[in-house]
Amino acid sequence: MPVIGGEFSGRECPTLFGREPELRRLAELVDGISVTGGALLMHGPAGIGKSALLREAGALAAAAGLRVLRTTGTEAEQNLPLAGLHQILYPVRSGLDALPGPQREALHSAMGLVDTAVPDLHLVGLAVLNLLAEVAATTPVMLIVEDAQWLDQATADVLAFVSRRLDSEPIVLVAAGRDGVSDKLAAAGLASIQVDPLTDETAAELLDAVAPELDKAVRTRLLSEAAGNPLALTELPGTVDPDSLLKATLPLNARLEQAFGARVAALPANSRTSLLVAALNDGDSVAEVLAAATAVLGMPVAVDVLVPAAEVGLIELQSSTLTFRHPLMRSAISQATGAVEQQAAQQALAEVLVDQPDRRAWHLAAAASGPDETIAVELEAAADRAQRRGGVAAAIEALEKAGRLSEAPDRKADRVLRAADLAVEYGNRDLVQRLLADISPADLSPQQRARATWIRSSFDDGLSEDTAGPIELARLAESVAADGDVDLAMRILWGAGMRCFWSEPGAEARQVLMDVADGLPVDERDPRLLAISAYVAPIERGKAVAAGLMDLAGTTGGDPQVERFLGSAAMQIGAFELSTRFSAGAAAGLRPQGRLGLVARTLAVHAWSATRLGNLAVALPAAEEAARLAQETDQPFMYGLAKAVQAEIAALRGEYEEANSLAAEAEQVGIAAGARPVLATVQLARGLAALGEGRHADACADLGRILDPADPAYQVALRCYVIADLAEAAVRCGRVETLRDIVRDLERFAPSTTSPALHIGLRYASALLAEGDDAEELFETALDADLTGWPLERGRLHLAFGEWLRRQRRAADSRVHLRAARETFDALGVIAWSERARSELRAAGETSPRRTPDAREHLTPHELSIAQLAAEGLTNREIGQRLYLSHRTVSTHLHRMFPKLGITSRAELATVLGPITQ
Structure with missing residues (x-):
């Protein structure tokens, strides 16, 4: 029997069969681009028609006047950082020089145009977003990403960053990824569709269009074998012998690879060798393929050696480039071919790429048949270059491969440990475990064993059961410092200190940590040491930490890392006004560096502290951004903490349903991991909501959990800073004696710390508990204390004092304090407490004007952050750089806000929003 339909070999059907739903979705993206941008990720098995849909998307976009930019991931280029991004940006590279300085420099570094380190890949992402936004301002843009599963990780990360920020841009991204292969864009949370096999009816129509003269039995078997896969339906008829087909039992992909392999086997020998070189090459250059094939064959070859492969539909040749019609053809x-032939081809490519050291190193590694220190050194150098360009994933791959090629066990350990350290930074737990499993503990030096232990314990802030405990880490830090590596010792001890924040290791562990910290050869004013002391012993070391913070205030030189440590330390000891100052400085310094993971942590500290001060105008957008960035940088505990702070803010604003919803979401995160600060803040939010609704017994129960050592919401530091809320709830539900016991317990700590939050709370509680003339004196003492920067607490004192005076039948005296409370709460937006003050004033014989909603209350938290920055005089570009948005997105948001605020220009923002304090 003859070969079936040989004349159809490699032919593509001119029409897409059965893809009307997918085409409608693509058309909607194109048609709606003037209103909103967006992204769509298509999933499906090999050959299902994703490439055809991407071609249709490009055609639709071109017909609508869009500019189409493309990139295709290839398995061979996965270890070349930002190789995929090069493809997208090359046609618009002339716009790089118009970017703001830091973004331009970051993108130049990332693209290898200058030899400087990339500060952070998120900054590269912002540069790409702004570059594309500028292009789209003239002509809307469609980005097409084919074979997303083979993108280099750095490109995938940048595209994920960009894709989350397209709502207000005339840009759409359409990507396709293969089922069964880790999709590097899936983590971006893009809208997605599954491209399913064709229906039986549609598959039959396609097969009849491609091969109308098929024997009935063969047609039936082909339809069964293809199972609705368009590639199989178009490729198998022209390739497979019918007898072989009727006996086939291979999986579809293997059947297709076998079919493509049969085409290769029919080629002339020199063409087969040249095609093998092309399949192994990590580029598409015809010149590279011909030069390497010449080296393998030992004779000159010209482009005509590739023509037979093009004629049978395996490759497409253009003037200088070669592409495979499908990735399965490359793998087939x-x-x-055998290992010897592949090694020869890889070696030849390495020789051709002598002026491209990164690509050369990978081809040499593929050609190696055993350990080779020379190649390992080249891979290590490639890892250095990848890391400088922001390609952390590529650096990890290079170091792992270098480790396997290392000839000496100690060199292998160094390289693998460095790869594992980078994998921690990258957040890949499974990779860390696999890397560490690849080295034998017997081959490690004491310092290397210390590094391995530290690396294993670097995830989840110590909340995982399989990580080292605080005491073990403290002893490890002690030994590392004794070996002379004080910086690593401090890193390890800081990690141990963080465990005292997220979990409760007990008094013994805390003491061991402080003993080790005291013994380290570092200055007592070292910011890291102050932060460790604050996290481990916030009460016992409170005075010393506070003194250190005051000494360092104003002397940080704007170093965001120093200010981050100091802001965290200040929050732990209840110095919230200092915490907001330091954390604001830290966030401002970390933003231009693109270090969004640290920005998320810093903003969470800022929001927590600002909320306790009552500065909701600052806390609200900070908490919203902290949650968004924590989710984007895969920090679930920080996300939970930020959500819990949002719940607290909602409770203070009188949005009780929203507060309880946010608290429940945060609690899910906290309970799953036992993250005590998250759970403590959840209980604080619930307590405030209960207080606002007049459910005082519920509030007392909610807040009391934070002080109970047996409760998972107990947190050593934070329990000291909710005493005022608990005092109000306890007095109002008649639990006065319980409150007295709590106050006596916390008063024991007062001599050890100058914590403003603790002392303010104790003075408030003492005034509430006092009787007769003592109460008046204690209220006056509390109000005479320095409450600069603590408006919420001052307002609370005025309200409580006014209520007490009214109960003493001193209505005239009470009105002074109640009026002050009302004005304070009105200004802060603490609605429930504002209404309480109004109610008390009415009872005291004075009516209050209706509260006019603050302009900020009309805006979402995200809009508020943009509006406040604009009110401060920042340009759209500056706001975009601060918030990691394009300046055009900022402009869109501002113009949507103006009607809400009843204004027509940004010049009016400062008037309607009023002054903003950090």
Whole structure:
């Protein structure tokens, strides 16, 4: 029997069969681009038609006047950082120089145009977003990403960053990824569709269009074998012998690879060798393929050696480039040849790429047949270059491969440990475990064993059961410092200190940590040491930490890392006004560096502290951004903490349903991991909501959990800073004696710390508990204390004092304090407490004007952050750089806000929003 339909070999059907729903979705993206941008990720198995849909998307976009920019991931280029991004940006590279300085420099570094380190890949993402936004301002843009599963990780990360920020841009991204292969864009949370096999009816229509003269039995078997896969339906008829087909039992992909392999086997020998070189090459240059094939064959070859492969539909040749019609064709060629032939081809490519050291190193590694220190050194250098360009994933891959090629066990350990350290930074727990499992503990030096232990314990802030405990880490830090590596010792001890924040290790562990910290050869004013002391012993070391913070205030030189440590330390000891100052400085310094993971942590500290001060105008957008960035940088505990702070803010604003919803979401995160600060803040939010609704017994129960050592919401530091809320709830539900016991317990700590939050709370509680003339004196003492920067607490004192005076039948005296409370709460937006003050004033014989909603209350938290920055005089570009948005997105948001605020220009923002304090 003859070969079926040989004349159809490699032919593509001119029409897409059965893809009307997918085409409608693509058309909607194109048609709606003037209103909103967006992204769509298509999933499906190999050959299902994703490439055809992407071609249709490009055609739709071109017909609508869009500019189409493309990139295709290839398995061979996965270890070349930002190789995929090069493809997208090359046609618009002339716009790089118009970017703001830091973004331009970051993108130049990332693209290898200058030899400087990339500060952070998120900054590269912002540069790409702004570059594309500028292009789209003239002509809307469609980004097409084919074979997303093979993108280099750095490109995938940048595209994920960009894709989350397209709502207000005339830009759409359409990507396709293969089922069964880790999709590097899936983590971006893009809208997605599954491209399913064709229905039986549609598959039959397609097969009849491609091969109308098929024997009935063969047609039936082909339809069964193809199972609705368009690639199989178009490729198998022209390739497979019918007898072989009727006996086939292979999986579809293997059947297709076998079919493509049969085409290769029919080629002339020199063409097969040249095609193997092309399949193994990590580029698409015809010149590279011909030069390497010449080296393998030992004779000159010209482009005509590739023409037979093009004629049978395996490749497409253009003037200088070669592309495979489908990735399965590339893999079929590789699998059809032996190891010796592949090694020879890889070696030849390495020789051709002598002026491209990164690509050369990977081809040399692929050609190696055993350990080779020379190649390992080249891979290590490639890892250095990848890391400088922001390609952390590529650096990890290079170091792992270098470790396997290392000839000495100690060199292998160094390289693998460095790869594992980078994997921690990258957040890949499974990779860390796999890397560490690849080295034998017997081959490690004491310092290397210390590094391995530290690396294993670097995830989840110590909340995982399989990580080292605080005491073990403290002893490890002690030994590392004794070996002379004080910086690593401090890193390890800081990690141990963080465990005292997220979990409760007990008094013994805390004491061991402080003993080790005291013994380290570092200055007592070292910011890291102050932060460790604050996290481990916030009460016992409170005075010393506070003194250190005051000494360092104003002397940080704007170093965001120093200010981050100091802000965290200040929050732990209840110095919230200092905490907001330091954390604001830290966030401002970390933003231009693009370090969004640290920005999220810093903003969470800022929001927590600002909320306790009552500065909701600052806390609200900070908490919203902290949650968004924590989710984007895969920090679930920080996300939970930020959500819990949002719940607290909602409770203070009288949005009780929203507060309880946010608290429940945060609690899910906190309970799953036992993250005590998250759970403590959840209980604080619930207590405030209960207080606002007059459910005082519920509030007392909610807040009391934070002080109970047996409760998972107990947190050593934070329990000291909710005493005022608990005092109000306890007095109002008649639990006065319980409150007295709590106050006596906390008063024991007062001599050890100058914590403003603790002392303010104790003075408030003492005034509430006092009787007769003592109460008046204690209220006056509390109000005479320095409450600069603590408006919420001052307002609370005025309200409580006014209520007490009214109960003493001193209505005239009470009105002074109640009026002050009302004005304070009105200004802060603490609605429930504002209404309480109004109610008390009415009872005291004075009516209050209706509260006019603050302009800020009309805006979402995200809009508020933009509006406040604009009110401060920042340009759209500056706001975009601060918030990691394009300046055009900022402009869109501002113009949407103006009607809400009843204004027509940004010049009016400062008037309607009023002054903003950090």
